[in-house]
Amino acid sequence: MTRFVAILSGKGGVGKTTTAVNLASALHLNEHDTVVIDGNLSTPNVGLHLGIPNGVHNFHDVLEGRKHILEAVYKHPSGIRVIPADLSYERDADYSHEQIQHAVLDLEGHTNTALVDTAAGIGLEAKKMIHFCDEALVICNPNISSVIDARKAIKMCEDFGVRVIGAVVTRYRGDSIDLGIGNIESILEYPVLSIIPEDDSIRHSQNLRNPVCHSFPQSYAAKSYNVLAQRMLGKYNQNGNI
Ligand SMILES: Nc1ncnc2c1ncn2[C@@H]1O[C@H](COP(=O)(O)OP(=O)(O)OP(=O)(O)O)[C@@H](O)[C@H]1O
């Protein structure tokens, strides 16, 4: 059985794509088979983060019924498997619930976990992608606007009956300006599963078109994504201990 997990935020630019790619990499390194689906159809970035050429079969082709979803799976040199979306401005982003459901459910049973990167915000594009997912992981930065928008994204999941696994705080500095993790958890009403520090290794690895867990496995960011992977796999308890 495949676990479909939406990676969503509320506010844009908080680290959803970075998390989808690096959580997939950390799960892969934990020998858990994972596929990343680029469900951000209007402004897809997964392929850009990983240097995937735009000519390959992609999620748009699948949604338009021209390719089976398994034909659009791209194996990245780091080992992770990805279904990229088309980068062209001309490609549609407006597919029906039925088209998305039909395309994606063909992946059922072919991987343990499908991580679905989504468009920013809680508009129709994100809603359609979240609708078919079983679970959601909510990404935010440690500032009030990002956390309030994440709370709205959580509410949307609750309305849809999508189980919220928890939150990931990215770009955390831990200084006096950052919102504290306790505050974030009480606003979101869900636990923070991992805190990803502000870390230049993320930018360096994106420049190398590789997950940070692959390029810089000893970095703080890679270790924090590994904690997230372990918690997703149920290896850590609520206190972060194995
Ligand atoms: N932990 C981190 N440390 C440093 N930079 C980071 C970190 N996480 C993400 N970034 C940077 O933040 C920027 C936005 O990240 P990303 O593209 O993953 O956000 P997003 O939520 O997917 O954005 P969008 O809403 O536009 O899809 C990127 O330039 C990335 O390099």
Ligand SMILES: [Mg+2]
């Ligand atoms: Mg993104």
